[in-house]
Amino acid sequence: MSNPDMVAAAAGTGAAMGEAVAVFMLHPETFAGSVAAGYQNPLAGYIAGRAGVLGEASGATVAAVLAVFEPNLTAALWDEGVAVRGALGAAQQYWEQTAEFGRKYLSGAQGLERIAELGEKVIAATPIAGTPMFAGWRTMPLADDAPARALQVMMVLRELRADVHFNLLTVSGIAPVEAHMLHGGAEYTKMFGWPEPFADGADKKDRYAEVEQGTDRRMAEILSGALDSAEADELAKLSADALEVLKANVPS
Incomplete structure (x- = not known):
């Protein structure tokens, strides 16, 4: 496989x-699970759950790590969320929710054991420098059953890619609002807590494309450190197949 491949x-x-992990994170069942676990505001459960692996950090620190969210909102949701179960308790709750979602909606997909096997090779071989969310999530114990384990591995790798992307975006000089507007428009930008009016970032479109391409290049380097060309291609295909099964099984 050539480098472009x-x-x-x-x-x-x-x-x-x-996309698979986003289905889990944004699904009403996940929000309902957070409420059932004691988080009156499911978004507080999301922020505390997702960032809980950072430990008992300040809201400002969490906002700095989750760089594309509006920082004041992030800090407020973090403070609200960690008051319920603490940081690591929130992460464990979210991890268990991830596993259960995989059990419910990934069962029947082909190659789940292989997704986990290949993904774990990447996780084990990847240095943690500059990737705080990945560094935290990679220490969490994986479930034994294939559907749960596969979605958990996907989540860890998603956080790795997010860390890489956030780093490149930050040094690019593109503001989070501009990036959101270029990627998904106004409604998408609102999802991250930013208030209007929104700068559209139109003058940075080419620079944003470079960030996206740079993220893919760095992730290709990371994959190359753990997988051969056939394995990398296999992981991509199996991940796409698993996503289709997940979307077909998850109620809208």
């Missing part, structure tokens, strides 16, 4: 895993 495999894997 490895980049394509990294992009395909990242897109499929990113």
Whole structure:
């Protein structure tokens, strides 16, 4: 596989895993599970659960790590969320929710054991420098059953890609609002807590494309450190197949 092919495999894997984990994170069942676990505001459960692996950090620190969210809102949701179960308790709750979602909606997909096997090779071989969310999530114990384990592995790799992307975005000089507007428009930008009016970032479109391409290139380098060309291609294909099964099984 040539380098462009490895980049394509990294992009395909990242897109499929990113969407699969987003289905879990944004689904009403996940929010309901957070409420049932004691989080009156499910968004506080989301922020505390997702960032809980950072430990008993300040809201400002969490906002700095989750760089594309509006920082004041992030800090407030973090403070509200960690008051319920603490940081690591929130992470454990979210981890268990991830596993259960995989059990419910990934069962029946082909190659789940292989997704976990290949993904774990990448996780084990990847240095943690500059990737705080990945560094935290990679220490969490994985479930034994294939559907749960596969979605958990996808989540860890999604956080790795997010860390890489956030780093490149930050040094690019593109503001989070501009990035959101270029990527998904106004409604998408609102999801991250930013208030209007929104700068559209139109003058940074080419720079944003470079950030996206740089993310794929770096992830290709990471995959190359753990997988051969056939394995990288296999992971991309299996991840795409698993996403299709997940979307078909999850109620709208």
